[in-house]
Amino acid sequence: MAGSGTAHLRPTGEALLRVEDLTVEFPVGRNRVVHAVSGISFDIAKGETLGLVGESGCGKSTTGRALIQLPRPTRGQVTLGGEDLSGLDEESMRRLRTQVQMIFQDPISSLNPRRAVGEVVAEPLHVWGPADKEAQWERVSKMLDAVGIDPDTARYKYPHEFSGGQCQRISIARALVLEPDLIICDEPVSALDVSVQAQILNLLEDLKAEYGLTLVFIAHDLAVVKNISDRVAVMYLGKMCEYAESDELYASPAHPYTQLLLESLPVPDPGIDLQTDVTDDGELPSPISPPSGCRFRTRCERADALCAEVEPTMRRVSDDHFVACHHPLVDVHESSVHIPATSEALGGEST
């Protein structure tokens, strides 16, 4: 995309989390700024999983962190359950973070090596109660059990005594112990073997169904994202390119970047026709001075003068499929529409 716009948002009130025009910039000295995330918007309904995909440096992790205001976004609104997080002071934010938890990429380094697993998982409870040690352990053991770790043997063991997959299960237990509504999973399986990755993905699906969780699933592996997500947002260099229901996105990608990602995906089938041209490095342009207009244009075969001048905004392909591209690969039904933020004006446009 490399575009902005909010045409793909559902009426306010329908979503658990709504993000509008989120922008995160980091100053890097000499008045220069890294445009890590530039005006992206999305929403997530309760019980849904939203996948965020893109290459390294596209701002997907920064987006995940900005949702919990770590750091606070430069601009834009994050609304969780009707509450605007950008307006909250530190103390209210601290209380609110019990509802939003994170799971990180490297399972081993995200656990304190000097604390026993029972303590690691109980830590959030030390802050938020119950104060009673017995009651705490009851909760912890229930959570460990839920993620497939035997609580009694794990309680006094240290993270190094567990494999990567088991450490990720423990991280998940820690994220769940405060009974959050929303979990942000930042590349939770990319450090794991495929066989273990499948175990963890199945576990997340089970826990989601069981505890009514809403997930933001950040990953660079399109196949993994497809499998776990209800909707997928494709990001490129701080912008959102395409936003669609996941089966539809993979069946008929509308953005040239989405198509490039899909074509690059290694497929475990020797019969497939590989595109084997040796090409120059398709480097990501610098997020300090991103290209004008559509940020993807420097790598795009379809780019023309328009792409250099005008930034594309989100346009509707179908009810559950939006793309920000001047020359999309499928028909776009209507021209760029900016939806008013009130729900009455929307009618049945998106559900």
Next chain:
Amino acid sequence: MTAAPTDHTALVVEDLRTHFTVPAGAVKAVDGVSIALDRGKTLGVVGESGSGKTVLARTIMGLNVAGNAMTTGSVKYEGKELVGRSPKEMKALWGTEMAMVFQDPMTSLNPVVKVGRQLTEHVRTHLGVSKAEARSIGTDLLRSVKIPEASERFDVYPHEMSGGMRQRVCIAMALACSPEVLFADEPTTALDVTVQHQILNLLAAQQRDRNMAMILVTHDLGVVAGRTDEIAVMYAGKVVEKAPTATLFSEMRHPYTEALLNSIPQTTKPKHTRLAAITGRPPDLINPPAGCSFAPRCPYARARCHDEEPVLQIAGTSGHQFACHTPVGSPAATEAFEANLAEGLPAALVAAGQDSAPANQQTDWAD
């Protein structure tokens, strides 16, 4: 076990074992591997972390210099035995005869030395060329791996390049003295999918142009599917199945190969498709289980699998070997699977997609 070496064979490995002595015993990282590699061909070595695939590649190249490594068996490169050679003797072969591209391009380059000097260091050593000649060779190499503005890039430090570009430099470095055999150890694991695609294409093109033999080590069956002539699947230090690539995918016989393939999420399946995970974890390589090392995780395992270790046997198609008592697709496997399913063996339940959420949970705080 291996076909008789011919003139085309670059590398023959016979019953290679590498054991590492640790306080708890001997870690059997590579435990009796036999493979052969023809000139100009690509062998994929696939397995999970800890299956011994990297140690295998390093052992063949003689890079296991740690004092606690014990290597037995035989590695013949163009008829010459390599096992038992000292690092000093091996040094003559590194770069010119065999070279390696490592997994992490961020750490395999020296951060305080300019790219060009790192790239041409061994060119100058092996070919004895002058600094100016080395520079022109180096620039050509950078160009051949499709690095734009090669002459300027010659003088930058690694941190000034992206991960993909650094891996291109590593490839250029490995190719600099025209090796006969290239080992690529997870060359794209640390890279983005688009860059991975470019790097794999680059490796394939270079291999074709130079008629090199290549060993592509990876955990991703998707990476080796379209890009190898033959695949060896490793588990717990052993090759459990080996076949020409197309045959491996169409007629896989080993339950581990099947499980590995089934656990990969695929974009052609609808969202929320339950993945057939492999239960449990790889075995302890110090005290591997008796019998088949995959048996504790195998949906087809029967009593015999836990007692008696299967040996590599030849399957119908040429060059296809597997080590299993109840190979996939055989009546014995079907029978075993049904029996295991009836007994509620976790591995069988997972393979059948009948595992559900941990059954012992309450849902009192879900809404």
